[in-house]
Amino acid sequence: MKRTQNMMMKKTMAIACVLATSLSVSFAQQWKPAGDKILTPWGEKLDAAKPHPEYPRPQLKRSGNWQNLNGLWKYKITTKDEKNIPTSWDGDILVPFAVESALSGVGKSVNKDQALWYHNDINLDKKVQKGKVLLHFGAVDWQCDVYVNGKHVGQHEGGFDPFSFDVTAALKKGAKQQVSIRVWDPTSDGPQPRGKQINNPHGIWYTPVTGIWQTVWLEAVPQTYIVNTKQTPDVDASSLTVSANLEGAQAGDMLLVEAHDQGKKVAESSVAAGTEAQLKIANPQLWSPDSPKLYDLKVKVVRKGKVVDEADSYFAMRKITVKKDAKGIQRMFLNDKFLFHYGPLDQGWWPDGLHTAPSDEALKFDVVKTKEMGFNMIRKHIKVEPARWYRHCDSLGIMVWQDMPSGDLGGNVWDMQPGKISNGQHDKDRTAASEAIYKKEWKSIMDVLHNFPSIVIWVPFNEAWGQFKTKEITEWTMKYDPSRLVNSASGGNFSFTGPIVDIHNYPDAAMPDPNIFGEKFVLVLGEFGGLGLPVEGHTWQQKDNWGYQSFKNKEELQRRYEEVIHNVSSLIPLGLSAAVYTQTTDVEVETNGLMTYDRKVIKIPEASLKEIHRKLYNVDVTK
Structure with missing residues (x-):
């Protein structure tokens, strides 16, 4: 009997593997690079089921409670005046690649009189179904309106900086959710920072980049959480200044900051939330191109002796200054040495x-x-x-x-x-x-x-x-x-x-x-x-x-x-x-x-x- 059960289990697992492989192949067949331009080796072997799967924020890393939303979304190009979420779609687009790119699978241009819409039906992982839920965007060019389950949760303008919205109140019960995004980007017809993009690519000016072009992801955070940190080294004082922007902080909350070197704690500071921590780094090893020494950093919010949020980061001890050389000419010095x-x-x-x-x-x-x-x-x-x-x-x-x-x-x-x-x-x-x-x-x-x-x-x-x-x-x-x-x-x-x-x-x-x-x-x-x-x-x-x-x-x-x-x-x-x-x-x-x-x-x-x-x-x- 036991042998029969084991055989049935192995057969079931084999069927599941075949099914998973089949689904993966089917998914990949929905996408292919657009156009006929040259591809990089990584573009040629891109797995459309999981583009850019890595954790996208190395300077503030929480373990576990995040979900990558990169992959195939629906898209539609409408007139700029269209403000309602579309009910039909032009096709699939591979996020996080701009709509004009080959890897998006679309390869279409969008002008100043048009808007680009995205839509994704997602299933929330269990790990992000608790506490507050933040929806993060690495970068979207240029003006971006975000909707969750049809509710407008925020607008952001800026093509090169990450942003996020607390979408907790817009979520429905259960795993199934809908995310819709409207993007407007005038490229060279507007005054916004755009870099080398131009509507008519030529010479030193390149193809426009419209819409999502960095990772989209969800993160579950507690009611009180670290929004960001700021850490600045002072080589002369052998110290590191650390501050943290907190959401939902309460009176009496403390900020605990620890510096580690290869797993060993080398400095620690505990201060009231909202104030700067100073860490003394004894005999610091300085960062340079020849010796890029990095220290690990742990930042924690502590309430009545209990850690309510924590994140990992890192830092380096280095300084860049200007002073005169032996001939009286100004030079740049890295860690007090001309380089x-x-x-x-x-x-x-x-x-x-x-x-x-x-x-x-x-x-x-x-x-x-x-x-x-x-x-x-x-x-x-x-x-x-x-x-x-x-x-x-x-x-x-x-x-x-x-x-x-x-x-x-x-x-x-x-x-x-x-x-x-x-x-x-x-x-x-x-x-x-x-x-x-x-x-x-x-x-x-x-x-x-x-x-x-x-x-x-x-x-x-x-x-x-x-x-x-x-x-x-x-x-x-x-x-x-x-x-x-x-x-x-x-x-x-x-x-x-x-x-x-x-x-x-x-x-x-x-x-x-x-x-x-x-x-x-x-x-x-x-x-x-x-x-x-x-x-x-x-x-x-x-x-x-x-x-x-x-x-x-x-x-x-x-x-x-x-x-x-x-x-x-x-x-x-x-x-x-x-x-x-x-x-x-x-x-x-x-x-x-x-x-x-x-x-x-x-x-x-x-x-x-x-x-x-x-x-x-x-x-x-x-x-």
């Missing part, structure tokens, strides 16, 4: 996912390759990445210069004379509404990214693209986050503000005049290079691709690259402190990447690049 910053201009675009990497493995790949090539920095160019990208930079040891995505372009006077300072006279006049949108999103981006130690420089403006009130924006940024440096206008209209003067020059290396600027400003070459090599079979289009200077083969490209790096090295003793090479990968019609757009071809071997770059890091500025 030449050299990295690629990193657009963060993908041929199949546009703003969205096909997978976390792909997202990490670019950072790994950058490190293997001998770079110590990345300039994240007018785009904000998902939080996991910054975690990879933190872990691997890559400094990040973080740009603010530009918007409201056009109408600027752009003076690119390296020896001239505009002193604000070329700033653009933007409307009050346009300025407010910029300031709101810039503050939100800085808040969200504050805890990532790899970020060492904020860049509010690029090449006078929408540049306005330079002095005001720069000085506010410096005051809001004194733990980092501010590069006020990379290659733009420079004013007497901030510690850095930054020029762009293509293709050869150049620098701001040290005799004019060196005594007061750090001297930076914010963009140069752009050496192009189209690789047949790996380009966005068959012809009319371009670089700032194009070559016929890899050998010619490498020889020319060695020349420009030699020129960079000759400028460092004269006062140059950083350089940014254009660029990490090809992007659409630009073929000036060190890798092809599909990441399948590396044009100059990683080991060769690392050896070429070695000379940039051996300059002694103390003599």
Whole structure:
């Protein structure tokens, strides 16, 4: 009898496995990449049943009580005036890929007179059917209205910052729920921050990104919970300051913060909720590209001796400062040591996912390759990445210069004379509404990214693209986050503000005049290079691709690259402190990447690049 039961159980399990496999295959058959553009290796093998399954928030991680909502949703493109949730749908869209992308399975454009709707019938996991339920969005471009079971739960504007809504009151009894989303995005017809997107892609301007482009997820939290934390290191004082924003805090609640090093507690502080905790870190190991040391952090809300909420985070001890070298020229010092910053201009675009990497493995790949090539920095160019990208930079040891995505372009006077300072006279006049949108999103981006130690420089403006009130924006940024440096206008209209003067020059290396600027400003070459090599079979289009200077083969490209790096090295003793090479990968019609757009071809071997770059890091500025 027992043997018969075991045989029946095995047979049932086998049938279940076959059924699960069949359902998975059926699910995958509902989706395929749209269009005929090149795909990355990760896009080619994408599992549509579980895109981007990883926990999306590494700086505030709760264990267990979350549910990933990525996958196939319904979508519909309507007129902008349509405010009611549709009752019929155009088809399926794979979240979190923008509707214009191949990996969305749709590949359609949406203009300023249209709205994009999403809909998903979900089954709440048991682990998120208790306490409060938060609905999180990593990023949605641009204006987003969210409905749960037909009830409007909130609106968010901003294409690059995460947001969430407490949807507890909108949930029905039981597991079955409905989530609907309306998105409106004017792209280049509006003043909002948009980066490289444009309605008519050409040259250095790329395909629009509309709608959800980062992970959507649910999280169950207690009535009193940690909304976010802010942790700032002070290397000189060997301390870490930690504060936490709490929802539902009660009188008498305490904030308990613990620092751990490889499982061993090294510091602890308990303070009243709403106040800052100071942790003393004895003999701290400092974070640098050569030694990216990270400490673990545990943050707890304690009430009458009982932990009511807790989350895991991490931090690093590092500082970035400016001081003069032996010749009286301003330099950047990491942990009191001069380190030449050299990295690629990193657009963060993908041929199949546009703003969205096909997978976390792909997202990490670019950072790994950058490190293997001998770079110590990345300039994240007018785009904000998902939080996991910054975690990879933190872990691997890559400094990040973080740009603010530009918007409201056009109408600027752009003076690119390296020896001239505009002193604000070329700033653009933007409307009050346009300025407010910029300031709101810039503050939100800085808040969200504050805890990532790899970020060492904020860049509010690029090449006078929408540049306005330079002095005001720069000085506010410096005051809001004194733990980092501010590069006020990379290659733009420079004013007497901030510690850095930054020029762009293509293709050869150049620098701001040290005799004019060196005594007061750090001297930076914010963009140069752009050496192009189209690789047949790996380009966005068959012809009319371009670089700032194009070559016929890899050998010619490498020889020319060695020349420009030699020129960079000759400028460092004269006062140059950083350089940014254009660029990490090809992007659409630009073929000036060190890798092809599909990441399948590396044009100059990683080991060769690392050896070429070695000379940039051996300059002694103390003599």
